[in-house]
Amino acid sequence: MPHGHCHDEHDHDHDHSSEETGFQYNLYEKIDKENLQCLNETVDGSGKTVFKPWDKRLDRENFVESDADEELLFNIPFTGNVKLKGIRIASDNTDSHPAVLRLYKNRPNMTFDDISAEPDQVFELQRDTEGRLEYTPRIVAFSSVTHLTMHFPSNFGAENTRIFYIGLKGEWTEGHRHGVTICTYEARPNVDDHKLKHLDSVSRTID
Numbered sequence: 001m002p003h004g005h006c007h008d009e010h011d012h013d014h015d016h017s018s019e020e021t022g023f024q025y026n027l028y029e030k031i032d033k034e035n036l037q038c039l040n041e042t043v044d045g046s047g048k049t050v051f052k053p054w055d056k057r058l059d060r061e062n063f064v065e066s067d068a069d070e071e072l073l074f075n076i077p078f079t080g081n082v083k084l085k086g087i088r089i090a091s092d093n094t095d096s097h098p099a100v101l102r103l104y105k106n107r108p109n110m111t112f113d114d115i116s117a118e119p120d121q122v123f124e125l126q127r128d129t130e131g132r133l134e135y136t137p138r139i140v141a142f143s144s145v146t147h148l149t150m151h152f153p154s155n156f157g158a159e160n161t162r163i164f165y166i167g168l169k170g171e172w173t174e175g176h177r178h179g180v181t182i183c184t185y186e187a188r189p190n191v192d193d194h195k196l197k198h199l200d201s202v203s204r205t206i207d
Contacts, residue, residue: 022054025088027168030079037075039112042067042160047074050166057090057131057165065096066152066161072098074150075110078172084142086169087123090131095158097127101135104149105142115151127156131165146175 028051038047042065049062066072091097102119104110120142123135142148148168155161 018054024086024169025054025167027078027082027084027170027172028052030082030172031168032077032079035077037073037109038064039073039075040067040069040071041065047072050163051076051168052165054131054167057088057167060164063162063164065163070153070155070159070161071112072150072152072161072163073110073112073115074148074166075108076148076150077108078146078148080146080175081173082142082145082148082168083139083171084137084145084148084168085139085171086167087135087137088128088131088133088165088167088169089125089135089163090128090165091161091163093127093129094162095156096160096162097156098125098152098161098163099154099156100152101125102151102153103137103142104151105145106147107149108147110149110151115153119151131167134169142170145170 031051033048033051036048036051041047046062046064050064052059052062064072087101089098089101101123102115103121103123104117105120107114107117121137125135126133150166152161152163
C-alpha cells in the first residue's frame with residue numbers, strides 16, 4: 001500500500017502519515033555531529049544545524065548557505081552501520097534551492113578536489129519547501145553505510161545555495177569492529193590457558 005505522505009487530500013490521513021514519517025526520519029540521532037563537516041558554508045558550523053527532527057523541518061532560523069559559489073559538500077559520519085532508505089530536503093521556493101544531489105558512500109573527508117570521482121547515485125531535485133518529496137537511494141548501493149557524502153553542485157540559478165532541512169531515513173545497527181576486537185582479545189588467553197593446563201596434566205600423567 002502506498003503511504004501517501006505527499007498527498008494533502010485528507011488532513012487526517014496527512015497528519016497520521018506525517019507523524020509516521022517523523023518517526024522514520026530519525027537518523028539525525030545517529031550522526032556523529034562532532035565530526036560532521038560542511039565545506040563552503042557561510043557560517044561555521046551551520047551545516048550541522050540542518051540535520052534535525054522532522055517536526056523542526058519548517059524552522060527557518062537555522063539553515064546553511066553556501067559561501068564562495070553555489071556548491072555545498074557534507075561529510076556525514078554515522079555512529080554505526082546504516083541502511084539508507086530515504087532522503088528529504090527542504091529549502092526556499094527560490095533559485096537558491098539545490099537542483100542536484102550527488103551521493104558517495106564510505107569515502108570520509110572528501111573535498112571539492114575529490115568530487116570528480118563517479119558518485120554512487122545522483123538525484124535531480126525539485127523545489128520543496130517542506131520536505132514532502134522523498135528521494136530513494138538504491139538499497140544495494142547504500143545497505144552498509146558508515147559515512148555518507150552529500151554533494152550539492154548546483155541550484156536553480158542563484159549565486160548561493162540555501163538548505164533548511166536534510167532528513168535521512170533508514171535502519172541503524174551498532175558498529176561491530178570494536179566489539180570483535182575485544183572478543184578476540186579476551187578469547188585468546190582463555191584458549192591458551194586451557195591448552196597449557198591440558199599439556200601440564202598430560203605431562204604429569206606420563207611422569
